Amino acid sequence: MKYEAVIGLEIHVELKTESKIFCSCRAAFGAEPNTHVCPVCLGLPGTLPVLNRRAVEYAIMAALALNCEITPYCKFDRKNYFYPDLPKNYQISQFDLPLAQNGYLEIDTPSGPKRVGIVRLHLEEDAGKLVHVQSGSSSYALVDYNRAGVPLIEIVSAPDLRSPEEARAYAEKLRQIMLYLGVSDCKMEEGSLRVDANISVRPAGSDVLGVKTEIKNVNSFRSLSRALAYEIERHVACLERGEKIVQETRGWDEERGVTFSMRSKEEAHDYRYFPEPDLPPLVIDAEWVESLRKALPELPDAKRRRFIEEYGLPENAATVLTATPEVADYFEETLKFYPQPRQVANWVMVELARCLNAAGISITASPVKPQALAQLLKLMDAGIISGKIAKDIFEEMFATGKDAESIVKEKGLTQITDEETIRQVVREVIAANPKVVADYKGGKEKALSFLVGQVMKATRGRANPGLVNQLLKEELSRE
Amino acid sequence: MLSRSEVEHVAALARLELSEEEKELFAQQLREIIEYVNILQELPTDDVPPLVHVVPLKNVWREDEVEEHLEVEEVLSRAPDREERFFRVSRVV
Numbered sequence: 001m002k003y004e005a006v007i008g009l010e011i012h013v014e015l016k017t018e019s020k021i022f023c024s025c026r027a028a029f030g031a032e033p034n035t036h037v038c039p040v041c042l043g044l045p046g047t048l049p050v051l052n053r054r055a056v057e058y059a060i061m062a063a064l065a066l067n068c069e070i071t072p073y074c075k076f077d078r079k080n081y082f083y084p085d086l087p088k089n090y091q092i093s094q095f096d097l098p099l100a101q102n103g104y105l106e107i108d109t110p111s112g113p114k115r116v117g118i119v120r121l122h123l124e125e126d127a128g129k130l131v132h133v134q135s136g137s138s139s140y141a142l143v144d145y146n147r148a149g150v151p152l153i154e155i156v157s158a159p160d161l162r163s164p165e166e167a168r169a170y171a172e173k174l175r176q177i178m179l180y181l182g183v184s185d186c187k188m189e190e191g192s193l194r195v196d197a198n199i200s201v202r203p204a205g206s207d208v209l210g211v212k213t214e215i216k217n218v219n220s221f222r223s224l225s226r227a228l229a230y231e232i233e234r235h236v237a238c239l240e241r242g243e244k245i246v247q248e249t250r251g252w253d254e255e256r257g258v259t260f261s262m263r264s265k266e267e268a269h270d271y272r273y274f275p276e277p278d279l280p281p282l283v284i285d286a287e288w289v290e291s292l293r294k295a296l297p298e299l300p301d302a303k304r305r306r307f308i309e310e311y312g313l314p315e316n317a318a319t320v321l322t323a324t325p326e327v328a329d330y331f332e333e334t335l336k337f338y339p340q341p342r343q344v345a346n347w348v349m350v351e352l353a354r355c356l357n358a359a360g361i362s363i364t365a366s367p368v369k370p371q372a373l374a375q376l377l378k379l380m381d382a383g384i385i386s387g388k389i390a391k392d393i394f395e396e397m398f399a400t401g402k403d404a405e406s407i408v409k410e411k412g413l414t415q416i417t418d419e420e421t422i423r424q425v426v427r428e429v430i431a432a433n434p435k436v437v438a439d440y441k442g443g444k445e446k447a448l449s450f451l452v453g454q455v456m457k458a459t460r461g462r463a464n465p466g467l468v469n470q471l472l473k474e475e476l477s478r479e
Numbered sequence: 480m481l482s483r484s485e486v487e488h489v490a491a492l493a494r495l496e497l498s499e500e501e502k503e504l505f506a507q508q509l510r511e512i513i514e515y516v517n518i519l520q521e522l523p524t525d526d527v528p529p530l531v532h533v534v535p536l537k538n539v540w541r542e543d544e545v546e547e548h549l550e551v552e553e554v555l556s557r558a559p560d561r562e563e564r565f566f567r568v569s570r571v572v
Contacts, residue, residue, distance in 0.1 A: 017543045024546035033564040034554050038547075042554065054543035075531045082494050084568045097531075130571065142565035270492055280536035 002204040003239070005232045006212075007161035007197060011174055013153050013184045014126060014192040015058045021125050021151035022049030022092065022279075029190050033144035041149035043088030048278050055123065055151035058183040059099050060284065060292050062153055063121045065177050065299055068103030070289050076123075076276040084143050085127035093154075095273040098122035099282075105157075105177070106301065107169040116170050117158030126150040129191075147191075159198070159209070164225035164232070171195050172221055176300050180325050188219055195224055200245070201235040210235070211245040215259060217252050227252040231259050303328055311341035320349050326363050330370055337374030347373060351391060355398040367401040368394065376404035384408065386415050388461045417464045419471065422455070425463065426471045429454045440476060448472065481510045 020027050023040035040047045063070055077095035103118035128148040130141045155174065161167045175186045175193055186193040200212035215231060218224045231250070238245055250259040298306070300322050307318040307328075322328045327348070334344045352373070356363060376397065380390045385408060396407050408414055416422060429451055430437055440447035448469075455468045486506045490497050497505065551564055560567040 019543050019545045024541070024544060025548055026545045032551070034551050034566070035564075036548055037554055038549055042549075051538075051540040052543050053540040056540070080492070082492075084566075084571060131565070132571070139570045141568050141571050142562055143568055144565055270488075272492065275531050277532070280534060280539050281531050283537045 001240075003201045003232075003236050004204045004206075005162055005164075005199060005201050005228070005235075006159045006209060007163075007167045007199050007228060008159040009157045009161065009167060009171060010196045010198070011155045011157075011171060012126075012194040012196075013062070013155065013174075013178055013186065015055050015151040015153065016182070016184050016192075017052055017054050017058065017151055019052060020149035021052050021055045021123070022149055025149065027150045029147075029187075029192065031146055033142075034146065036146040037148070041087070042145060043086075049092060049276075051279060051282070052151060056099075056282065056284075057292060058151070058181075059121065059123045059153050060289060061181050061296060062155070062178060062183055063100030063103065064289070064293050064296060065181055066100075066103040066105055066118050066121065066155065066174075068100035068118060068121055070100050070284055071097055072285070073097065073281060073283055074099050075281045076279045077273045078276050079124075079271045079273055081271060083127075084141065085130050085148070087128070087145060087148060091125060091127060092276055092279070093124035093273075094122035099153075099284075105170065105173055107166065107173050109166060109169065114160075114166070116160045116166075119156045119158050121153055121155045124152050124154060126152045164228035167197060167228055168221050168225040171224060173300070176323070180297055180299055182297070182325075188221075197224065197228055199228055199231050199235070201232055201239065210239075211247050213245065213247065213259075214249045215252055216249055216262065219254070223252055223254055226257065227259055230257065234259065297325070311335075311345075313341060313345055317342075317345045317349065321345060324363075330363050330366070333370035334374050337371050338377045340377070343377060344373070347377065347394075351394050352398075355395065359398075366398070368397045372397060372403050379404055379408065383417060383464065384414055386461060386463070386465060388456070388465075389413050389415065392461070413462060415464050416459055416462045417467065419467065422459070422463050422467050423471050423475070425455050425458050426468070426475050429458065430472075430475055437476065448476075481506055481513060 014027075015021075017027050019025060020036075020041055023038050025036045025038050025041055028036070040049060060070060074094060074097040076092050078090040079093045079095070080090045082089055098120040100121040101119065103121065104115045105118060106113050106115050108114075126147050126149065128143055128145040130143055132141050133139065157170060161170055178184045178186050178193075184192055188194070195218055197215045197218070198212050199215065200210035202208060202210040213231060213235075215227050218227050235245055246261075249262045251262045252259055304315075304318045304322045307313050307321060308315060311318075313321070320327075321331045330352075331344060331348050334348070335341060338344060352363070352366065352368065355368075356366060373394075376390060376394060379385050380387060385393065385404075393404050393407050393413065396402065397404060400407075433451065433454065436447045436450055440451070451472055452465070452468055455463055455472065456465070483502055483506050486497070486502050486509065490502075490505075555561045555564070555566065558566045
């Protein structure tokens with residue numbers, strides 16, 4: 001039988017506010033344990049939460065970018081469960097009146113664009129972090145409450161995804177949008193973006209849902225699609241054997257490449273939500289929403305379309321250059337000084353990307369700034385340096401932070417365009433390679449490029465390649 | 480009607496250990512409370528919007544500013560058990 005997978009994702013995004021959602025503690029990642037805490041986020045008796053306005057603003061921006069309807073009158077609820085990551089034994093979340101609902105996000109699939117529904121987006125507080133310790137025969141846990149109270153949005157997709165690839169594309173697109181909005185740094189390795197997946201399979205074409213499992217602990221987009229692929233195979237094998245799928249939460253073991261059952265007590269999912277009495281309702285008026293909508297930055301799809309139309313870039317180049325707002329900004333900044341989109345696109349995507357990858361740094365930290373790259377390209381255009389040399393100079397610029405002109409001067413890398421100088425070298429090369437010359441004359445066209453290479457080598461790449469070609473042909477026909 | 484097994488369920492969720500006598504007693508008491516509150520169900524409320532908060536307030540918030548934190552030693556001074564800068568709790572998984 002042929003099966004199809006039905007996947008929905010729940011994505012948690014930590015908002016990049018300065019302070020926590022309900023208290024004035026710093027929300028930043030990476031501090032010493034239990035140093036970003038106060039009586040409110042420790043849940044000490046007698047304290048009251050007070051909502052961070054910017055967290056609401058960021059959540060509304062995220063909701064608008066995901067085409068959601070904003071709930072004009074919403075509220076917070078307590079989600080009750082006992083687990084030491086929550087000092088209060090409940091998490092302040094939103095239950096029946098989430099901040100936003102009914103949105104969608106468009107992803108690219110091999111069969112064209114696809115709209116993935118977003119059921120809801122709500123605000124809540126993050127929990128603390130547990131470190132499980134096993135020492136000898138005793139096992140216990142250590143708790144750090146720095147993260148307790150960091151603002152989170154939970155974004156729940158409709159079960160519209162049909163393959164691990166689609167799930168990955170959706171998660172990546174969502175991350176890209178959040179990065180464009182600047183509402184989160186979305187670092188999976190630091191937990192500021194966390195993805196849980198619900199997955200079930202059913203006979204292809206059926207509209208009844210199979211029993212689902214939930215996958216947790218995926219720490220990269222690659223793990224997400226691997227875990228889903230594994231889980232789909234496991235479900236299908238199970239059904240083929242006539243067995244039933246057990247509805248449960250499963251973890252992902254990255255090293256072994258398998259999912260495993262995380263036995264959780266049945267009762268753990270009875271959260272007994274009730275309205276949070278310590279927080280008054282949240283009323284979001286249309287005017288506020290509209291002012292935020294107007295202030296939204298250009299989003300990835302719009303920017304990509306503009307890059308194609310305005311700069312005449314091929315689609316894949318536009319996709320690469322709009323991957324993050326920083327790459328797009330670098331590209332456009334360079335264009336201000338050197339308005340040749342295709343040329344700049346190539347340099348950003350090839351030379352710059354290669355150096356950034358090798359150095360393991362982001363484009364904002366690039367030692368070669370847009371204006372410096374533009375200057376290099378101008379030198380090349382003016383024929384002062386050759387294309388080959390330009391690449392070497394670029395690497396030097398990247399390594400030292402120097403500008404192109406000074407490197408050219410220091411190293412004497414200016415292009416040789418003087419005919420007589422090149423002709424001299426051409427003659428020497430012809431004289432030194434009688435066999436190749438004979439091959440060329442015997443009709444072997446390829447021999448010419450060897451000779452060109454020899455001339456370039458002798459001039460350390462400085463000879464103007466067009467001239468080299470022309471002069472070689474002249475000299476060869478003269479003999 | 481609130482059954483004995485519901486009492487056990489609620490107690491388990493609240494991490495409460497109840498004796499057999501307590502289960503009986505609380506089941507009885509909770510039944511009485513629920514019955515009493517159920518009197519309210521007799522009121523016609525079709526035209527009344529659900530009340531989410533009893534205080535007539537909305538949008539009480541603060542600006543996104545960082546203020547003082549507690550000293551870590553003070554934080555941990557109330558902890559039943561600690562290890563270095565962490566709270567230490569019994570095994571959870």
